[in-house]
Amino acid sequence: MALKRFSISLDNELLKRFDDIIKRKRYNNRSKVIADLIRNYLVEEEWKFEDRDSIGTINIVYDHHKRNLLNKLTEVQHKYHSQIVSDTHVHLDHNNCLEVIIVKGKTGIIKKVAEDIIKIKGIKFGKLSIATKGKEL
Numbered sequence: 422m423a424l425k426r427f428s429i430s431l432d433n434e435l436l437k438r439f440d441d442i443i444k445r446k447r448y449n450n451r452s453k454v455i456a457d458l459i460r461n462y463l464v465e466e467e468w469k470f471e472d473r474d475s476i477g478t479i480n481i482v483y484d485h486h487k488r489n490l491l492n493k494l495t496e497v498q499h500k501y502h503s504q505i506v507s508d509t510h511v512h513l514d515h516n517n518c519l520e521v522i523i524v525k526g527k528t529g530i531i532k533k534v535a536e537d538i539i540k541i542k543g544i545k546f547g548k549l550s551i552a553t554k555g556k557e558l
């Protein structure tokens with residue numbers, strides 16, 4: 422991989438805060454952090470295009486006693502069976518469950534799957550985490 426050097430002009434105070442975090446996190450140098458930030462930004466930008474192939478996870482927390490919730494959740498997952506890669510269930514306590522659903526496909530459909538799952542009545546927490554298949558990074 423060819424490396425290229427470039428310089429950045431930053432507000433003094435901003436740079437100080439940045440360096441404090443780098444020190445706290447024990448990164449060896451700024452370059453790695455800047456590269457990570459840029460890659461994150463590229464992945465976020467990729468998700469703005471509905472027709473890109475990507476991958477992500479949907480994290481949900483719910484009370485499994487809620488009437489109809491499990492039926493609805495299964496129904497939605499069957500509807501999008503082509504996009505759903507796997508589903509991991511963790512029993513958190515007597516009432517609460519955490520599920521991590523891995524979804525793959527066009528970003529537009531993945532967003533729709535996440536929306537349809539998160540809006541199910543009784544879901545206490547729901548979030549789509551965007552990831553990337555890693556090409557071009």
Ligand code: NI
Pocket residue numbers: 485510511512513517518519
């Ligand atoms: Ni459970």
